[in-house]
Amino acid sequence: MYSLLKNIEIFKPLSNEALERLAAVSKLVEHQKGTILLYADKIEPYFYILESGIARAYSDGENQQITFWFGQSGAVLFSFNSYINNCPGYENVELLENSRLVQIRLTDLFSLYSQHLEIANWGRKIAEQELIATERRLIDRAFKGAAERYRDFVNQSPELIKRVALKHIASYLGVTQVTLSRIRAAHK
C-alpha cells in the first residue's frame, strides 16, 4: 500500500512517516464504470483518492441532473457534507469508467488529523485547493460566456472531452446540451 501511495501526486508532499500512517488505514478498491460511489442523502463513511478512472459528482433536480465536478487520476473524492459536517449531502458521485481508488475510512482520517500535525496540514491544503478551484469556477461563470468556458474546458481537460458524455459537460459548464451543441457547431 505504501508504495502505491508514494506514486500518487497528492501524497507526494508527505514525509515517509506520515505516508506510512496513511497507508496503514488505506485500502485499494476497484469499481466498475457506472458504480455510484457516494449517494446524496446518505452519510458516506469513506474518503477516496482516484488512482485511475474518471468520476463525476452530480445533483438531481426536478427534471435534470447537474454535474458540478469531474475527477481524474489523482483527484480526491468525498461527500462534502459527510466529510465536513457529518451530514447527508447533495451530491452523488458516479464512476464514468472502471476505476481503482484508494479508500480511507473517514473516522480513521479524522483520527489522524487529530493526532498528526503534518497530516492535519495536508488535509487543510486539500480543502484549500478545492476551495480555490471552486471559487475560480464561480468567477469564470460571471466573466466568461458559455463559448469561452467551453474552449477553456477543452484546453484544460482534453482527456475529459474525449471520454465524458457531452450532456455531463454541458451541465458542468452551466448550459443545456442544446446550447453546448450550438457552441460546438459554431466552432467548426
Add this chain to the structure above:
Amino acid sequence: MYSLLKNIEIFKPLSNEALERLAAVSKLVEHQKGTILLYADKIEPYFYILESGIARAYSDGENQQITFWFGQSGAVLFSFNSYINNCPGYENVELLENSRLVQIRLTDLFSLYSQHLEIANWGRKIAEQELIATERRLIDRAFKGAAERYRDFVNQSPELIKRVALKHIASYLGVTQVTLSRIRAAHK
C-alpha cells in the same frame, strides 16, 4: 486581545491555550468605509477576521465589477491566492462600512499551523466551511432562477439587503442590476 477573540464566533471552538497563541499574533485594526483592504494582483500579507462592519470581495472585468463574496461580523477575510498559493490573486476586498478587524500576519498564522495541531485543524475547518459555502452557491446557480436566488438572499442575509448597494447584490446573484430591479418590481 485574548478577551476580544473569545467573543468572536470563529474562535469559540478553540481551547484557551490555542486562543492565547493566536491572540499573541493578533492585532485589532480599524478602517473606514471605502477602504480597499486587499488588492488583486498583490500578495497580501494579512489574514483578517471581521469583528464589526461589512465587506465585499470583487473582481474587475472589462466594464464591470463582479462582487462574489460578502462578509459580515465574524467572517474570515483573506486573499485566497495569497493565503493558499502565495501568489497574487484576483479579488479586491472593500469595506462597505467602517469596520473593526482582527489582523494576523500570514507568516505568523502559517507558523502556528506548522507548530500547533489544534490550530492546524482549526485552519482546516475554516477552509472547509468556505468550500462548502462556495460549492453550495455554484449548485444554486444551476438549480434556482434569479428570482429564487434573490428571495433566498433576502431571507438568509436580511442585514445585507438593508445595508449593501443593490448593484453589488445584483452581481453577487449573477444578474445585471436591471434584471434585479425587475425581480424586485415583480415582487411588490
Add this chain to the structure above:
DNA sequence: GGCAACATTTTACAAATGTTAAAAAATGAT
C-alpha cells in the same frame, strides 16, 4: 448485420436576461 438504447445535433419557437439610455429617487456634502 441489424436492432435497441442512448447520445448528439438540428429546428422552430418561447422565455429570460442583457444592453442602452433616460427618468426618477435617494444620498451626501456644503
Add this chain to the structure above:
DNA sequence: ATCATTTTTTAACATTTGTAAAATGTTGCC
C-alpha cells in the same frame, strides 16, 4: 435646504439561452 452625485428604476429593443420534438449518429449486444 439645495445642488451635485450616485443609485435605482423603467422602457424599448436585441441577444442569448432554454424548451420540446424530431432527425441523425453512435454503441453495444444478440
